[in-house]
Amino acid sequence: MTTPADRDLLARHRSEAAVSVELQTPEMTLNIGPQHPSTHGVLRLVATVAGERVVKVEPVMGYMHRGYEKLTEVRTYAQITGLVNRIDWVSGFANEVPFIVAAERLMGVEAPERAQYLRLILTEMFRISNHLIFLCSFPSELGAPTPLMYALRERERVLDLIEGVTGGRFHPNFNRIGGVRPAAGAGAKQRTVSQDLPKGFLQGTRRAMAAVRGVCDDLENLVLGNEIVQQRTIGVGVLPAARAIEYGVSGPNLRASGVAFDLRKVEDYLPYHRFDFDVVSMPHGDAYDRCRVRLEEIRQAVRIIEQALDSLPSGPLQAKVPRVVKVPRGECYVRAENPKGEMGYHLVSGGGRRPYRVKIRSASFCNLSVLPWLLQGVLIPDIIAILGSLDFVLGDVDR
């Protein structure tokens, strides 16, 4: 039995409910960044939202534009490697390789086999390091900080190996035209004893690779098997293959959309054709598949490194090149499968000691350019899930 007082209350509730039904949510502008932990650098997103839905997102970049393309025009070739490995700082070494190969191609120089193998091993190590960073930062952006500890522990072992060979953890600056720098300056202990790989490198690498395999299994359970991660990522941010291709999305993001295309299989900048590895691709194109592709790629990188260690040729590390490097006139484009996708340099030489023009094609720029399309109509919490799953670094976007 309802009393008049109850009826009053009920009527009031009804009218409030009616108001909230009729209430139009005005479109609102939500500013994300420039300083936001999930932007991997400094990226600002100006999102127009209606309630919980995103209507439109406009990325604002340029906060990290360092003008590398201009700087290459005033630096000699030897100085540029130190510059370009800061483009994508998570995989520094891999940025050097296509640039050096482009310069070598114009000069008609080829690095000795052992140097090429070392380049390949280090590139794959940086791939492992990059993907481990992804597999720990992505869950932490979704709210799970634990995988970070597991992934960083093994990444540290890989970085130690890199440091032993090159002397640098993030920015090795190890490539020279015609080869790699003999590791005389590498690691404090090796400085005087060795001119080549540090002592115990092969064994240490094998052990580290076994540990990386182990952490892959851990992360597979911890991240990919995690029900919350699955709910946040499965079916979220689906990128159809045709859209990805038109926007130049490359690397793991492209392969997660079902396109089994890997530059390591079709280009010859490093002797990948001698090794047996699979191109990992996944069919769905969502954030979860992008995650899975990267985990599988770590396993493939481990396979490549182990095969390369088994067949590591002996010999010199440096081909004969003039003391003053002058690159003949001409232009060429060399691209490489970097951890984040297609990284390429269009090198135009005017015949001098400095390039006339270098166009740097970075993977993250194209991978990010599809973002406004990808974020249309998603829920606000999904912005971070999608952003994180694309695995970009703003240094690689802005250059």
Place this chain on the structure above:
Amino acid sequence: MSEPETPDAAPALPPEAPPSPAARWAALVGSEAWSDAFRTPKVRVPRERWVEAHRALKEHLPFFSWLSAIDWANEVAVGDPVEGGPIEERCEVISRLSDVTAGEGVILSTDLPPDDLRLDSLTGVYGGADWHEREAADMFGIRFEGHPHLVNIYLPDGFQGHPLRKSYPLLSREIKPWPGAVEVAPLPAVEAAPGEPREGGA
């Protein structure tokens, strides 16, 4: 291209030679000027046929890799000019297309006169051209006609000048000379061998 200053000098294809990739792409876009130097297939198209050429290749090369430009100038504010005499001053716009199966690709290029930097936008053919054209507009001042949203991508609003043009100075060098420059001069105590200047440092 080994001889960038002669854009229309297409190498004659000997009849017995295997078909070069660049020649194949050139035939598809109806251009005679192509080059395969340094395994970088490159095809030149006139500026009026820029969009049309991309449309013709899209079916074969759906992957839009990048677009940029080269400012060919005789007087440079930074870096070294092209060796071997004056070149024809122009702004060369280049774009790279590739496939996602066999690893083939081609660079399309077109020349704009330095005083008229206008070009039709590719955004109607390849959606991915959007940001690349904004970047080229920032850096070279090329006006892409038909671009939906041609605003600065890197440079702050109201920025004067186009940094990647050869006439644009590197301001940090104007203030302070590059300290690395001392590396390449012969050291005072050591006589450099004739014809082989010393390069210290690395």
